[in-house]
Amino acid sequence: AQSVAQPEDQVNVAEGNPLTVKCTYSVSGNPYLFWYVQYPNRGLQFLLKYITGDNLVKGSYGFEAEFNKSQTSFHLKKPSALVSDSALYFCAVNPDILTGGGNKLTFGTGTQLKVEL
Amino acid sequence: KAGVTQTPRYLIKTRGQQVTLSCSPISGHRSVSWYQQTPGQGLQFLFEYFSETQRNKGNFPGRFSGRQFSNSRSEMNVSTLELGDSALYLCASSFGQGRNEQFFGPGTRLTVL
Numbered sequence A: 001a002q003s004v005a006q007p008e009d010q011v012n013v014a015e016g017n018p019l020t021v022k023c024t025y026s027v028s029g030n031p032y033l034f035w036y037v038q039y040p041n042r043g044l045q046f047l048l049k050y051i052t053g054d055n056l057v058k059g060s061y062g063f064e065a066e067f068n069k070s071q072t073s074f075h076l077k078k079p080s081a082l083v084s085d086s087a088l089y090f091c092a093v094n095p096d097i098l099t100g101g102g103n104k105l106t107f108g109t110g111t112q113l114k115v116e117l
Numbered sequence B: 001k002a003g004v005t006q007t008p009r010y011l012i013k014t015r016g017q018q019v020t021l022s023c024s025p026i027s028g029h030r031s032v033s034w035y036q037q038t039p040g041q042g043l044q045f046l047f048e049y050f051s052e053t054q055r056n057k058g059n060f061p062g063r064f065s066g067r068q069f070s071n072s073r074s075e076m077n078v079s080t081l082e083l084g085d086s087a088l089y090l091c092a093s094s095f096g097q098g099r100n101e102q103f104f105g106p107g108t109r110l111t112v113l
Helices: none
Strands: A002-007 A010-014 A019-021 A024-026 A032-040 A046-052 A054-058 A064-068 A071-078 A085-092 A111-116 B003-005 B009-011 B018-026 B031-040 B042-050 B053-057 B064-068 B074-078 B087-094 B108-112
Touching: A002 A054, A002 B009, A010 A019, A010 A054, A019 A111, A032 A064, A032 A071, A046 A054, A046 A064, A046 A071, A071 A085, B003 B087, B009 B018, B018 B087, B018 B108, B042 B064, B042 B074, B074 B087
Parallel strands: A010 A111, B009 B108
Antiparallel strands: A002 A024, A019 A071, A032 A046, A032 A085, A054 A064, A064 A071, A085 A111, B003 B018, B018 B074, B031 B042, B031 B087, B042 B053, B064 B074, B087 B108
């Protein structure tokens, strides 16, 4: 079985400061890892993904994430936070082809990011 | 390119009734997945359809069912509604492989009274 943990319910950061939203995972096989963002009363928006290759993945709106296999982590980062980044962030994992394939995202519990002036 | 659309956006039902939610994927996407989002349980996978066949299924009772049509549009049905079925139901589409990102619709907010 696969699982995702987001240890922080909320992260507060000042605008202009770097931000990190943490995610760890547990999967069989090779993970397909994703970050999504949800604004109030909206669906989820895709930010970035790790499939294979370079451990540093760049995504939308200046976000990036670092895949660390030894620590089974996939932390989301941004060098300089904006107030408009305030939203709910979800880390998720999909099974690879060897463990069933297809789309069956397992999500973390979400981290509320609050960026203040 | 139009995004994923879901209808209706809001729905109010009473216990014991049944409900059907609809999802139109992005053109060219053959995979449609459904998720339930609640404050207590978070985001949970319901099922995935690919080329009209259910490919993956989550841990939900048989009251939750779905189908996919030849144009990739999908519907999910919940029979004998319970209060605990109140949730935001999200539909997502993708090209089909797990490595492809999914694109989510705005969701249908179901309230069961």
